[in-house]
Amino acid sequence: MKHTIPQEEYMERGHMACLGCGGAHAMRYLLKGLGEKTIIALPACCWAVIPGVYPYSCMDIPLQYVAFEVTGAAISGIEAALKAKGKKDGTTVVGWAGDGGTADIGIQALSGAVERGHDVKYVCYDNEAYMNTGIQRSSATPRGAWTTTTPVGSTKAWKQTPKKNIVEIMVAHEIPYTCTASVAYPEDIIRKAVKMKEIEGPCYMQILAPCPTGWKYPPEKTIEIARLATETCIFPIYEVTDGKYKINKRIRDDKKKNIIDYFRTQGRFRKLDETTIQQIQSSVDAEWELLKKKEKCFGEEI
Amino acid sequence: MAKPMAISGNFAAAYSTKQINPHIVAAYPITPQTLMMEKFSEYVANGEVDTELICVESEHSAMSACIGAAAAGGRVITSTAANGLALMFEVVYIAASLRLPMTMCVMNRALSGPINIHCDHSDAMGVRDSGWIQVFNENAQEVYDTMFQACRIGEHKDIKLPVMVNFDGFITSHKVERVDVLDDDVVQDYIGKFEPMYPLLDVDNPLTYGPLDLFDYYFEHKRQQVDAMQKALPIIEKEMKAYGKVSGREYGIMESYHLDDADYVIICMSSTAGTTKFVVDRMRAQGKKVGLLKLRLFRPFPAKQIAEQLAGVKRIAVLDRSESFGAFGGPLFTEVRNALYDVNDKPGITGYVYGLGGRDISADQIEGVFNKLISAPDKMIGDIQYLGVRGD
Ligand SMILES: Cc1ncc(C[n+]2csc(CCOP(=O)(O)OP(=O)(O)O)c2C)c(N)n1
Ligand code: SF4
Ligand SMILES: [Mg+2]
Numbered sequence: 001m002k003h004t005i006p007q008e009e010y011m012e013r014g015h016m017a018c019l020g021c022g023g024a025h026a027m028r029y030l031l032k033g034l035g036e037k038t039i040i041a042l043p044a045c046c047w048a049v050i051p052g053v054y055p056y057s058c059m060d061i062p063l064q065y066v067a068f069e070v071t072g073a074a075i076s077g078i079e080a081a082l083k084a085k086g087k088k089d090g091t092t093v094v095g096w097a098g099d100g101g102t103a104d105i106g107i108q109a110l111s112g113a114v115e116r117g118h119d120v121k122y123v124c125y126d127n128e129a130y131m132n133t134g135i136q137r138s139s140a141t142p143r144g145a146w147t148t149t150t151p152v153g154s155t156k157a158w159k160q161t162p163k164k165n166i167v168e169i170m171v172a173h174e175i176p177y178t179c180t181a182s183v184a185y186p187e188d189i190i191r192k193a194v195k196m197k198e199i200e201g202p203c204y205m206q207i208l209a210p211c212p213t214g215w216k217y218p219p220e221k222t223i224e225i226a227r228l229a230t231e232t233c234i235f236p237i238y239e240v241t242d243g244k245y246k247i248n249k250r251i252r253d254d255k256k257k258n259i260i261d262y263f264r265t266q267g268r269f270r271k272l273d274e275t276t277i278q279q280i281q282s283s284v285d286a287e288w289e290l291l292k293k294k295e296k297c298f299g300e301e302i
Numbered sequence: 303m304a305k306p307m308a309i310s311g312n313f314a315a316a317y318s319t320k321q322i323n324p325h326i327v328a329a330y331p332i333t334p335q336t337l338m339m340e341k342f343s344e345y346v347a348n349g350e351v352d353t354e355l356i357c358v359e360s361e362h363s364a365m366s367a368c369i370g371a372a373a374a375g376g377r378v379i380t381s382t383a384a385n386g387l388a389l390m391f392e393v394v395y396i397a398a399s400l401r402l403p404m405t406m407c408v409m410n411r412a413l414s415g416p417i418n419i420h421c422d423h424s425d426a427m428g429v430r431d432s433g434w435i436q437v438f439n440e441n442a443q444e445v446y447d448t449m450f451q452a453c454r455i456g457e458h459k460d461i462k463l464p465v466m467v468n469f470d471g472f473i474t475s476h477k478v479e480r481v482d483v484l485d486d487d488v489v490q491d492y493i494g495k496f497e498p499m500y501p502l503l504d505v506d507n508p509l510t511y512g513p514l515d516l517f518d519y520y521f522e523h524k525r526q527q528v529d530a531m532q533k534a535l536p537i538i539e540k541e542m543k544a545y546g547k548v549s550g551r552e553y554g555i556m557e558s559y560h561l562d563d564a565d566y567v568i569i570c571m572s573s574t575a576g577t578t579k580f581v582v583d584r585m586r587a588q589g590k591k592v593g594l595l596k597l598r599l600f601r602p603f604p605a606k607q608i609a610e611q612l613a614g615v616k617r618i619a620v621l622d623r624s625e626s627f628g629a630f631g632g633p634l635f636t637e638v639r640n641a642l643y644d645v646n647d648k649p650g651i652t653g654y655v656y657g658l659g660g661r662d663i664s665a666d667q668i669e670g671v672f673n674k675l676i677s678a679p680d681k682m683i684g685d686i687q688y689l690g691v692r693g694d
Pocket of ligand 1 (some may be wrong): 023044045046047068072096097098099101102127128131132133138146231331332333359385386389
């Protein structure tokens with residue numbers, strides 16, 4: 001029997017994530033693609049807890065805990081050490097951070113690392129808020145979402161500003177490879193992991209990793225909700241290789257779902273009003289059209 | 303009318319911030335501080351305050367936004383803990399040296415690494431030389447009350463310094479206690495309207511904050527900061543006392559508990575003082591002459607007042623909830639021992655480091671410390687011991 005997903009496990013049983021945690025899936029699949037010669041630097045985030053509390057760990061690869069804002073710098077150092085000691089052969093250096101550790105406090109170190117061209121792979125598991133500290137907004141929280149710092153009150157409600165587009169910020173750094181992925185599509189994560197491993201130079205991957213605790217939905221819905229995010233085009237799956245765009249999960253116009261179908265699945269959008277939903281729908285549509293245009297203009301030669 | 307509430311230290315900090323109704327709050331989430339900011343975000347979302355809340359992208363930015371807002375002439379509040387305070391380090395110094403009053407709650411937590419979210423005082427001790435006034439609080443009531451005192455103290459025309467309101471992460475930040483709160487107008491009357499001295503916003507009188515300042519003047523400016531700290535001490539004492547008239551709860555820069563006739567004394571700060579009071583009561587009932595000196599004000603350090611309080615005492619144990627690696631004792635121990643240098647008939651003194659990373663400290667351990675003081679030989683040597691750690 002041929003398996004589409006490698007059977008090797010580098011993340012063992014006994015992790016400490018919540019039931020249905022998208023972030024736990026994301027790491028498991030990524031490692032299946034990257035294989036055992038992988039070193040990970042890990043800042044503060046839910047994933048700083050998930051491996052286990054000392055003296056326990058569920059991880060079978062080398063792991064370094066780093067300060068919250070420094071992932072990009074830490075992996076630069078690890079990669080430089082591998083180079084200096086002549087041990088780079090086939091070893092992949094990965095920075096694994098949440099959306100807050102990537103888009104907010106860690107963006108300076110990330111930008112520095114990829115601009116210098118280190119051979120590092122930076123993976124952001126995106127659950128669209130600071131989950132580890134109890135669901136506060138991050139700049140990757142989408143417009144319209146409830147968080148504890150964007151509560152629904154009588155005079156103000158939800159996050160008002162749109163999600164920061166880190167993927168395009170990374171594309172603007174002109175690195176060899178940038179991509180999005182989702183726990184709804186494990187084979188796609190694994191293919192992209194293998195691709196990143198083979199590329200020499202900085203790569204960036206952003207994996208949509210729904211969080212039942214923070215998004216307020218039953219844990220068994222994680223994959224369904226992740227798939228809806230792509231089917232509504234609020235989180236498209238695409239990659240940019242040497243400046244060339246390619247949409248990996250193509251959504252036909254007649255199959256494209258309304259954003260309301262996605263919002264209805266999650267408590268964090270529960271109190272959103274009709275007008276705001278329509279405004280968000282329009283901006284999702286516009287972004288999707290723009291992405292298709294980018295693929296057309298800057299796509300792979302056919 | 304004052305009314306009782308059952309709230310946590312974080313809630314008390316949020317509620318007092320609401321009553322202060324500052325112009326600006328800028329903060330970044332970190333355990334165990336988050337619940338304060340979440341509660342305050344609700345006040346903002348419900349229009350219960352006029353505050354501009356800035357949810358910044360790091361603590362370095364939180365403190366920097368506060369510095370901008372305070373220089374502009376706003377009344378400013380923030381809060382953080384542990385790694386957040388460590389990341390602020392650079393700008394914490396700048397806030398104090400620009401003489402910008404503001405209040406920062408620090409829900410004291412252990413510094414990394416390894417990463418730990420529980421209580422010790424290593425975060426606040428890391429910035430003890432930064433020029434901030436530092437108050438350590440035993441419980442939620444003290445936190446609530448100190449927030450108002452902090453406004454009066456920091457904004458006093460002869461002080462103009464930022465104030466750090468410390469309380470124990472989780473132990474005080476999360477424990478629900480009875481807190482007697484004041485009416486909003488009582489709070490507003492007490493803190494008064496904030497009149498900034500040199501606001502950036504005053505475009506008719508342009509000013510520069512923090513210019514390049516080399517060997518010609520820098521030293522004098524530092525000397526002025528020293529003066530401000532020295533002058534602050536009696537003003538702080540007065541303000542804490544005066545607060546008693548407003549609230550019925552008078553505070554001092556320190557609290558003595560059965561100290562008058564005590565031969566054996568523990569000195570400590572924050573929630574451990576509560577446990578120590580319990581032990582003092584227990585041992586007093588057995589006729590042992592033990593007492594507690596709880597220090598509230600750590601910066602400026604009230605060396606003279608401590609020496610006065612400890613005159614006539616036989617033996618002292620200083621409990622530090624942080625380590626100063628390579629130093630002779632924890633920060634509190636070194637300061638207290640230093641304060642006693644000129645005292646005639648010096649008491650014997652010993653230091654303990656305890657509770658790092660949230661390691662519990664029990665009443666029995668504290669009783670053990672007292673018993674060791676009682677049974678110590680006459681010539682005590684100032685050894686440093688570790689309380690409740692394996693392998694000691
Ligand atoms: C300097 C610093 N500030 C704040 C924190 C507190 N903190 C730890 S994890 C975290 C949020 C992480 O959010 P994200 O990166 O999105 O990861 P998630 O927890 O959502 O998986 C915060 C604010 C910290 N550890 N260090
Ligand atoms: S809070 Fe969310 S991201 Fe964190 S472990 Fe739980 S499910 Fe995963
Ligand atoms: Mg997150």
